[in-house]
Amino acid sequence: MPNNEIVNLLWSGGWDSTFRLCDLLLVQDRRVRLYYVVDPGRQSVAQEIKAMQRIRKRLQERIASFDTRLLSMQVVWLWEIAPESSMTSRYESLRKRFKSFGPQYEWLGRFVAEQGIGDLELSIESNSFRPNGPLWSALEDMLVEEERNFRLCDNPSDPDFEFFRSFRFPLIKTTKLAMMHYAKEHGFDDIMFQSWFCHTPHNGRPCGICHPCHFVITEGMSRRMPLSGKIRYILHRIGFKLR
Known part of the structure; x- marks a missing residue:
């Protein structure tokens, strides 16, 4: 029997959030509300939007009740x-202590506070090729599993981690390779390859040198990288100045 409770999912058209979307709709028979935050300073916005359009089209072809299962996407x-001082303060405290805590999390904290969302899913994945950073390792120790998902425990040992209270982490113990195998097993791997990953496209194609491009190659997903990106990756690795 389908679960009619709505899942709130942050979607970017990328591999991880697309995997979660496909699993929810095609395997778990769930209802999903998507959220997308447009950052005009991000060079990949156009490619992300095109990827989302391609993916929605393919999902619509497979789901008879598409309009009732995938609710209207909330674009912000x-x-x-709006500013939210308590979330910003917690973010800054974590950033000072752990250093590598991207600025997108600051506005995501403000976003969930403004929208009143208590369970926004972030598709942060595991990685079998490199260790998690200290912040994410500490967070994992404070997560509890609940209905095939992960949330912050009720009384975290570090109060600054209350920043993550309104988020859920369904993929935090799942690698990209595991997602690929699962998608193939359940027949939606073709949709996965419509997703986007590069932060700084070069002539509309993956650049090969940004962090997501680097991870695609090193995490065993190099088939997603076009030849031009692979060449730029190699040149960058041996010290050529690109861009």
């Missing part, structure tokens, strides 16, 4: 997100 411009 970055500058529309």
